[in-house]
Amino acid sequence: MVHSDAATAVGEIDMISNLHESILGHILSFLPTIESVQTGVLSRRWIDAWTSIINLKFDDSLLFHGKKMQREQFVCFVNRVLLHLANSTIQSFSLCLTSFNHDSSQVNAWISSVLHRGLQKLHIQCYDKVLLSSHSLFSCNSLVELKLQMKCTLNVPISAFLPNLQSFSISGVKLVSDSPTDSKDITLSFPVLKVFEARGCEWLTMQDISIQAPLLEKFSIAIWNTHSNGKCKPAIKVFSSKLTDFSYEGDLEQEINLLHPSSIRSASAVIVVDEDRKDRLSMEKLVFQAQMFLRQFHQVERLKLLFYKVLIHAKDVFTHLPAFGKLTYLQLNEVTGEALFHLLHHSPFLSNLDLLNGVSDLNEDVLKAPAVPVCFLSSFKVFQFNGFNVKEHELSLVKFVLANAAVLERVKICTAFWLRYSDIDMEKVKQQILSLPKRSSFSMIEFCNAKGS
Numbered sequence: 001m002v003h004s005d006a007a008t009a010v011g012e013i014d015m016i017s018n019l020h021e022s023i024l025g026h027i028l029s030f031l032p033t034i035e036s037v038q039t040g041v042l043s044r045r046w047i048d049a050w051t052s053i054i055n056l057k058f059d060d061s062l063l064f065h066g067k068k069m070q071r072e073q074f075v076c077f078v079n080r081v082l083l084h085l086a087n088s089t090i091q092s093f094s095l096c097l098t099s100f101n102h103d104s105s106q107v108n109a110w111i112s113s114v115l116h117r118g119l120q121k122l123h124i125q126c127y128d129k130v131l132l133s134s135h136s137l138f139s140c141n142s143l144v145e146l147k148l149q150m151k152c153t154l155n156v157p158i159s160a161f162l163p164n165l166q167s168f169s170i171s172g173v174k175l176v177s178d179s180p181t182d183s184k185d186i187t188l189s190f191p192v193l194k195v196f197e198a199r200g201c202e203w204l205t206m207q208d209i210s211i212q213a214p215l216l217e218k219f220s221i222a223i224w225n226t227h228s229n230g231k232c233k234p235a236i237k238v239f240s241s242k243l244t245d246f247s248y249e250g251d252l253e254q255e256i257n258l259l260h261p262s263s264i265r266s267a268s269a270v271i272v273v274d275e276d277r278k279d280r281l282s283m284e285k286l287v288f289q290a291q292m293f294l295r296q297f298h299q300v301e302r303l304k305l306l307f308y309k310v311l312i313h314a315k316d317v318f319t320h321l322p323a324f325g326k327l328t329y330l331q332l333n334e335v336t337g338e339a340l341f342h343l344l345h346h347s348p349f350l351s352n353l354d355l356l357n358g359v360s361d362l363n364e365d366v367l368k369a370p371a372v373p374v375c376f377l378s379s380f381k382v383f384q385f386n387g388f389n390v391k392e393h394e395l396s397l398v399k400f401v402l403a404n405a406a407v408l409e410r411v412k413i414c415t416a417f418w419l420r421y422s423d424i425d426m427e428k429v430k431q432q433i434l435s436l437p438k439r440s441s442f443s444m445i446e447f448c449n450a451k452g453s
Helices: 004-009 021-028 033-041 071-084 104-114 134-138 275-280 283-297 337-345 392-404 417-421 426-434
Strands: 055-059 092-097 121-131 145-155 159-161 167-171 174-176 186-189 195-199 209-212 218-223 236-239 245-250 256-258 266-273 302-309 329-332 352-355 382-388 410-415 444-448
Touching: 055 071, 071 104, 092 104, 104 121, 104 134, 134 145, 218 256, 256 283, 266 283, 283 302, 329 337, 382 392, 392 410, 392 426, 410 417, 426 444
Parallel strands: 055 092, 092 121, 121 145, 145 167, 145 174, 159 186, 167 195, 186 209, 195 218, 209 236, 218 245, 236 256, 245 266, 266 302, 302 329, 329 352, 352 382, 382 410, 410 444
Antiparallel strands: none
16 A cells, blocks of 8 residues: 555545545454554554444454564553444454463453444354353344354343344353243244354253244254263254254254244254263163154255264164155265165155265165155156165165166266275176166266265
């Protein structure tokens, strides 16, 4: 940038410096705050221009005048900026603290100082444990976007109402409540919320949590209790008739209840149950929990279902589920042949099946059943088989699909990684598959290795 005074000396028009202070402040708000302040060296006109900024972005890893600041310098800088803007409206506050250990009370003071100044966006990333003022946070009615990536404890009130919140994202947060144990559910009312995300949080309230969000469209939660010491495992209830996208990662120890699941169009579930949990609960109890969870998605159009460890070989998870009457896309990791065919028979409009790790076994009696899945007759078009190990039951599955899928268009077989180091003649295997009889004259067969090349 040309120095403002120098530009004037040569008769050039410095249009930026002639802008109104509020416009300059708006422009500078797009920069990290430390860079906004540094514009004061450009000319006398720019010395106080940064005091009109409405978006604050602090990052303790950024350079100041080409050098990395010490922790004390960074703290003084943040304090000085907040003091200068003590009476100003702050629309957005971003705080990234990843380079130093910061005092918890100091961080909390910074956050609290901006919460009731018309704040709309709050983004905090912090590696240290912080004692966050829960009352100030849950009473910030102007908040539109909240993102917390930090180790902090939030004391959730028995009732909270954030009328303008549209995006809620938390990670690493511990949620507790000091409300009496006999009190009603904790109710979080977010009337215009559209996105809810929570990863790696501890839900340790004594009461169930009800999320009242009538306009919520996307709900994503990763919740692992295997290594948690908390005895409380409250249910999380989601009230939204607009929910279309649901994502879950966890061990099923904590109940997730969707009160209007019929609106969901796409669902993803990654479920990992360790062996030690199997020792504490009967397999029947684990299967029941999985079934109750999956029943909520019987009207989805796209389903990603990945079971790991104990539940991979559970035979009865899919036996008592209702039909997936709208399902068109299904992705599975390793499943038993019996489970796969149960899903196929109960998905009459399935068009795309994606197996990430093939099938662990396949009883020939399943293939000899008189009735083929209904979807094979009218809708099944794409079959992707990843982790193909050239086992007899896998070849039998491919043969069955080719022989019975009437409108099949594409089969893609990706071989397992270890096969490139084996003595198996893959060209011979490919020719064997290509020579199999096909019911659909339009079907194409592709092959790839484990990396998809």
